[in-house]
Amino acid sequence: MPRIVWLLVAARAINRLGAFSLPFLTVLISTDFGASATTAGLLSAAFGLATIPSRLAGGHLAARLGRRRTIVLGLTGCALAQVGIAVADSLAAVAVFAVLLGLAFELYEPPSQGMIADAVGPADRVRAYGLLNAALAAGGTGAGLIAAALGRWDLRWLFVADALTCLACAVTLRFALPADRPGRGSAGHAGLPEPVHPWRDRALRALFASGTVFALVSLQITMALPLTLAHRGLRPSDAGLLFSASAVTIVAAQPALRLRRLAALPDSTALALGHALMAAGLAGYAPASGLPAFLAATVVWSLGDLLVLGRILGVVAELAPPGGADRYLAAYGVSWGIATVAAPITATQVLEHAGVTALWSGTAAVCLTLAAGQLLVVGPLIGAAGRPGAVPA
Template sequence: MVSKKIKPVLRKINPWSSLARMPRSMWAVSFATFINRAGSMFLTFLAIYLTKYQGYSIDYAGYVLSAYGIGSLAAGPVVGKLADRFGNLPIMKLSLLLSAFVLFLFPFFHEFWMIIVLTLVLSWVSEAFRPANLALISDIVKPEDRKIAFALNRLAINLGFSIGPLLGGFLIMFDYHWMFIFDGLTSLSALGFLMITTLSKEEKERRAERELNKEVESSEKVNPFRDPRLIYYVIALSPVYIVFFSQISTISLYVVNELKFPEPVIGALFLVNTAMIIFLEVPLNNAMVDWEDRKLLSLGGVLTGIGFGLFAFSHNIPMLVICIVILTFGEMIFSPASANYLAEIAPVHSKGMYMGFLQIVFNISLFIGPAAGAFMMEGLGSKWMWISCFFLSIIGVLLMWRMRTGHEKLATANE
């Protein structure tokens, strides 16, 4: 009796205590994810590589970044079917192997059309790791622990990202080719780690158990395309996510090409972002657990807009750090609330379909954001590009403030 009363208190004091319940297989998956993400520097420095090393214009860099978005957009639904048919772990291994192969090829091709093709292929095979990884976690972790498991996976991703850009910034000071080589080697290292684990047996056992307990599809399933809350959600959140993903091209181009800082500064700024997420995101959301999702989304959108808008007036490293801190607080508040809102409004038998819309928002924003940011920086100049990011975020905030709460029932669902 005492323990039941103490456990919630302990979770408040130490939000990491629940990770102790994770099985060894989950830690193995997380470690492989960490190794893979520790080499993630390709996308961070791609725009700089194309403009500074290959001599292409910012417009052309925007086209290449958009190609990456197109590839990642196509990966999700196709990979999901492949993982269901051949298993999640084999798809993860194949993703790592093919990613390394394409990365090793990249330095040997300089023609623009070949760079586009390689970027498309790389985005498709590398992004195939993510849905298969999440599906594998669902297979090897008990349902009541999945939320904790996904948090651990996110922690591994961010720890890896805290290392990747920083290493990349130093590697490209010697030669840009080292960026591709190191990224490919980390993919092979993660593959090697997965090869010596015993995850496949656990995956099959959990898959068999899930099939035995599979529920019959409900005839009351709601068509998500007829849910006005969901459609409004996609429209309202897209402006903020487009602004957020624009940083892939805009921050690196602004810091290196315009402010003339060396490449390691980019890595250091991303390190600030990732360190804040690792150490503050869970406690911050724990403190705001009773806040309504609509308010959290609006606050996160405002902070994101302010963080990006301040770049227009930031010409030294301290101000750049302040911008990163503000927009990171926005990200830490906005991202969890966006998923939680969908979980609240989704019918019991349609949660997977509803969550799929969040991935669609991600991928469309990844397709539009980097290219739009680069084009606006080229056409309007960096100052007006940053100011436009602020106003676009505020448009999203105004839309989100009018969203229905997650507890409101859809009238048509009960008719």
């Protein structure tokens, strides 16, 4: 892997190590300001909504201002918003800074993902994005431990610590990344040969649709797993152990992405396999009653998650025209913003009205539908676009 890939992966891990404050935003709103659960949920949803234009702005600014400037701007904006939340003395101030945090939160992603796409060839993108996913998983494991320590002291210090990691990343990348070239496109080309319009690409729209459902499933796991454990008579806090097991699985299984037989799979086949593994794992949650059963199911769906996240960003980058990777990755990434808003609603409503078994059986069925869609719909569209690694139409 080129140096710039390792640099971005390391920075992402450090940044993720500090990203433990967001799950406690609703707790802070409820405890420090006496807000109702409904109000706290609405403010969290407002943050999620703000991440949607943030992702699109990240792709636009990367093309206009340059990738390094956009990355530094996003990280610095996150740090300032986090400090604002930490020192806020009213619910209105917290709401303003939460929205500002959302607007800065996703600026980092399109330019960093675009840099990786340009730094490696198509054959190495699966490994490169797999490393990025592993960095997020590893950082998330440490983040939970730090949150447990600081959270016992004062929840506001979680936001201060998060701000410090954002600033550390901003300063490091400001001096370590290549300088932006004035008057040139974000990918180093002498301007874009023509305007980039991601939403006109049928293949990208199909990937976006399936990606939104995948993101919804991923975030539902985060939201619903602690509640599921409580319904089954286990401690909700044991979900932290399961999430750590997921992270360890994703990191430990990275070498599998380099296996010749797996790497040679067409993109649509690899994505379908990933969704099928997720279906198998999530189906295991439906009858599970003890922690060992939940642990085994977690390992299985985590392997599927590894396959999907390691492959999908490379597919999106290959769809983009020269110089358009930032815009394409930004457009695709909006799927996570939509899922951030929808997941808390779908997870809690299905769990409340249908129960644990129906929630996880239904989620597994959704993953199987995604697997079929990759082979029957997405693959042919990518093939029609003349992209490599696609299933022929």
